[in-house]
Amino acid sequence: MAMVTVTALSAWSMSVSASQPASAPPATTAQATATAPATSTATTTTAATSEAKRAVKFCNERLSGISGPYDEAGLKAACEAAQTMSGCDSEMGEPIIHFEKIGTDKNHGKKILSISLIHGDERPSGAVNRAWLTRLGQIDPRNTWRVLPIVNPDGMSANTRYNSHKVDLNRNFPSKDWQRSAIAYWKTSTRSDARRYPGEAAASESETRCVMKHIVDFKPDFIISIHTPLGVLDFDGPSVANPGFKPLPWVGLGNFPGSLGRFMWMDQKVPVLTIELKGNDGIKRLEDFDKLQDIAGTVAIQAGRVLQKEKKK
Numbered sequence: 661m662a663m664v665t666v667t668a669l670s671a672w673s674m675s676v677s678a679s680q681p682a683s684a685p686p687a688t689t690a691q692a693t694a695t696a697p698a699t700s701t702a703t704t705t706t707a708a709t710s711e712a713k714r715a716v717k718f719c720n721e722r723l724s725g726i727s728g729p730y731d732e733a734g735l736k737a738a739c740e741a742a743q744t745m746s747g748c749d750s751e752m753g754e755p756i757i758h759f760e761k762i763g764t765d766k767n768h769g770k771k772i773l774s775i776s777l778i779h780g781d782e783r784p785s786g787a788v789n790r791a792w793l794t795r796l797g798q799i800d801p802r803n804t805w806r807v808l809p810i811v812n813p814d815g816m817s818a819n820t821r822y823n824s825h826k827v828d829l830n831r832n833f834p835s836k837d838w839q840r841s842a843i844a845y846w847k848t849s850t851r852s853d854a855r856r857y858p859g860e861a862a863a864s865e866s867e868t869r870c871v872m873k874h875i876v877d878f879k880p881d882f883i884i885s886i887h888t889p890l891g892v893l894d895f896d897g898p899s900v901a902n903p904g905f906k907p908l909p910w911v912g913l914g915n916f917p918g919s920l921g922r923f924m925w926m927d928q929k930v931p932v933l934t935i936e937l938k939g940n941d942g943i944k945r946l947e948d949f950d951k952l953q954d955i956a957g958t959v960a961i962q963a964g965r966v967l968q969k970e971k972k973k
Contacts, residue, residue, distance in 0.1 A: 665781050682730040715742040715757045729946050734794040741797065745877065748870040751824045754813035756870045758806055759793045765802035770960040771881035775808040775871065778829050778887075778920075780815020780822070784937050785886040791949035803957045812867055820855075823867055827859040830885075830915060833872070833923035834862035849961055850890040858918045861957050875924070881962035883932045891938030895959070896921035897931025898966040903955040907948065908938070931963045 719739035724732070740757055748756040763769040774792060776785040787810040796805055810816055812822040822828050831842060842858040850856045863869055893905060894913045902910040913934075915921035926932040933956060 671682060671967055686697040691741045696761075704831065710743075711744055711755075715744045715755050716740060718755050718813075719744070719757055722816070723786065723790045724787045726783055726790060730783065730787070730790055731946070733795050734798060735790065738794045738797045745831060745873055747866075747873060749866060750812070750814045753864050754810060754817075756808065756813065756867065758808045758874065759796065760806045761796040761801060761804065763802050763952050764800050765806035768961060769803045770881040770957075770964050771802075771804045771806070772882045772884060772957065772960050773806050773874060773878055773885040774886070774956075775811050775920075776886040777809065777813075777816055778867075778885065780812040780813040780817070781819050782821075782886075782888040782937075783816065783887050786810055786816075788886045788935065788937070788949060788952070791946060792953050795950060795953065796810075799854035799859070801957065803960060806874065806880070808871070808874065811871060814867075822855060822857065823865055825859070825865060826854065826857060827865050829865060829867050829871075830855045831856055831858035831918035832865050832868045833918050835918055836927050837922070838862040838918050845917050850934060862918065865930065871920075880930060880960055883920065883930060884935060884956055885932060886935045886937070888937045889939045890936035892936045894921075894934040894936060895931070897933070898970065899961050900959060900962045903959055907950060908935070913954055919928055929967070931960070931967075933959060 675843075711891070718737065719742040724730075725737060738759065742757045743759070744755045744757055748825075750756060750824050755826045768969055774789055776789040777783070779785075786809050789807050792805070796807070812823050812829055813828075815822055818824070820826075820908070837894060838858070839862065842862070846852060846856060859865060863872060890913075891908060892911045892913070893903070893908045895912055896912075896915055914934075917927065919935060921932045925932050935956070937954070
């Protein structure tokens with residue numbers, strides 16, 4: 661399994677180490693309740709209950725508001741399992757919720773982190789993870805999944821690509837070349853496109869740091885990032901077979917300074933599958949959502965096998 665160390669997460673990781681023991685991952689509200697000192701049990705329980713209710717309310721309101729087909733009863737049940745990791749709020753204080761389902765295949769299953777709505781105006785991307793987390797509540801998957809359906813809630817509210825600081829979160833990750841290349845690339849290659857501004861510094865945004873906390877805590881073998889509107893499956897990772905999902909062709913578009921693909925694949929060797937839905941229509945049928953999730957899981961396992969073979973050479 662690919663290991664993402666705290667040291668590898670740039671200067672931001674120092675704040676993680678300073679705020680908690682080096683061996684302890686960031687705590688979810690449920691974990692915080694379980695490990696709190698006995699003298700503060702009542703206070704911690706109250707805070708955890710309040711945070712859990714906030715996550716459930718946010719989940720129901722925001723995910724049900726995304727257009728497209730979904731299982732209403734299944735979503736309501738899934739939202740009861742919504743969690744927030746400590747420190748995972750948007751710049752405007754909205755919760756960045758997540759869901760987790762443990763896989764059944766302990767030997768060959770992979771840990772898959774799936775994120776969507778890192779760009780707030782790409783609402784159909786959230787429909788994919790909405791379908792996936794609903795389905796995960798009803799099946800026993802071979803892989804272990806952690807799903808972050810709305811990484812940029814402020815951008816979603818404002819219907820903007822960027823967050824409330826007008827930073828493109830998918831150019832804000834601290835890739836090794838960020839300081840050297842991110843601003844220069846933005847100015848030259850995008851002509852200072854305001855929609856793609858990478859920020860004043862790497863990992864300057866709370867939403868970016870939240871995703872990084874999940875990476876440290878979950879240690880994914882494979883990451884899925886869902887977007888619109890290019891209509892392709894864009895893979896940053898080892899050479900694997902075309903999975904044959906006909907609605908979306910299999911391509912390699914490359915990555916950019918500060919992007920999740922560059923940060924995790926180029927720097928950490930954790931494969932990233934970017935699902936680019938076609939236009940703003942998303943996928944029309946729930947059966948296609950299911951098929952796409954299964955294909956993504958298969959690609960994760962195939963990529964893991966290739967990386968394992970390369971490691972043995």
